[in-house]
Amino acid sequence: MTRLMTTDFPAMKFSHPDITAKGERRAAVDFQQLDTLWINTGTLCNIECANCYIHSSPTEDRLSYITAAEVTAYLDEIATERLSTREIGFTGGEPFMxxxxxxxxxxxxxxxxxxxxxxNAMQPMMRPRCREELRRLKATYGASLRLRVSLDHYTEELHELERGKGSFASTMEGLRFLAREGFALAVAGRMRSGEQEAEERAGFAALFAREKIAVDASNHGSLVLFPEMDEKAEVPEITTACWGILHVDPESLMCATSRMVVKRKGEAAPRVVACTLLPDDLQFDLGSTLAESFRPVKLNHRHCAKFCVLGGGSCSAA
Incomplete structure (x- = not known):
């Protein structure tokens, strides 16, 4: 690895945009094209998970509800600039709130x-009006509407360790509803420490077969297994040399082909950020328009290393 010729090395990891704590050049990801635009619908959620990636809860409103008019402005920009954006993703919080x-x-x-x-396919989605609206949209647009249900583990015990008592049954009720109605469907779980991926996929496959849920657990786009996130764990910084050492193509990372729109509480207008995991870190705030955001992203956060580069995580359905 190339060590920079300077004595001004940062004292702590992830504290300098260009230089690691060891004095090596920090990696960055160049923007390629906008395949996926994420809309954060707000951080309010009907439950509070133990290790929520974005710290949502029933009282957490630091990201406000974004409005349809605000989203329309970004869709208009995509159309005006003739961007080749395939997918618009909605995340939260719980989007159905x-x-x-x-x-x-x-x-x-x-x-x-x-x-x-x-x-999470729980009570907000299962309200009668929501179910009817989902049916209507499916009847009109078919498989262009897809839902990904968060089911952290195929066992009730480990799922509820993350999401709380009663959450497994509630989510399974919603998942069964979506499967019965024939929605284009995927599931997102988490890789548990000590459990092999093949073992976890087999466990989900058995659950899906038992519950008659048409999700292929062997397909990495249908069953997405995110890396376990421990914000206290030791995480290495990613340098420019890491691409070759780890055999990772920077163009494969989320920030090469996606952006997220957030509406922070108290701010007059939404902002565009680099990543679905980093709505609060202002060094990843890239502007108010999509065009302003199309610039390199420096991997100056532990999530960049743990989730994306080392964990291979991606929020997109591709």
Whole structure:
């Protein structure tokens, strides 16, 4: 690795945008094209998970509900600039708590984009009005509407260790509803420490077979297994030399082909950030428009290393 000729090395990891604590040049990811635009619908959620990637909860409103009109402005920019954006993803919090969710999703689908909604499939989604709206959108737009349900583990015990008592049964009820209705469906789980991926996929496959849920657990796009996140664990910094050492193509990382729109509480307008995991770190705030955001992203955060480069995590359905 190349060590920079300077004595001004940062004292702590992830504290300098260009230089690691060891004095090596920090890696960055160049923007390629906008394949996926994420919309954060707000950090309010019906539950509070033990290790929520974005720290959502029933009282956490630091990211406000974004409105359909605000989303329309970004969809208009995609159209005006003729961007080749395939997918618009909705994440939270719990997207079905946002009162404008169906207006936003239909705007996306009407324009010919695919819409992906990340949900825990619990009570907010299972309200009668929500179920009817989902059925209506499916009848009109078919498989262009996809839902990805968060099911942290195939066992009730380990899922509820993350999401709380009663959450497994509630999520399974929602998952069964989506499967019965024939929605384009995926599931997101978490890799547990000490459990091999093949073992976890086999466990999910048995659950899906038992519950008659048409999700292929062997398909990495249908069952997405995210790396376990421990914010206290030791994480290496990613240098420019790491691409070759780790055999990772920087163009494969999320920030090469995606951005996320957030509406911070108290701010007049939404902002565009580099990553679904980093809505609060202002060094990843890239501007108010999509065009402003199309610039390199320096991997100056532990999530960049742990989740994306080393963990191979990606929030996209691709």
């Amino acid at each position: 946002n009162p404008d969710i169906f207006g936003m999703v239909e705007d996306v689908l009407r324009r010919g984009h695919e819409a992906l909604i990340l949900t």
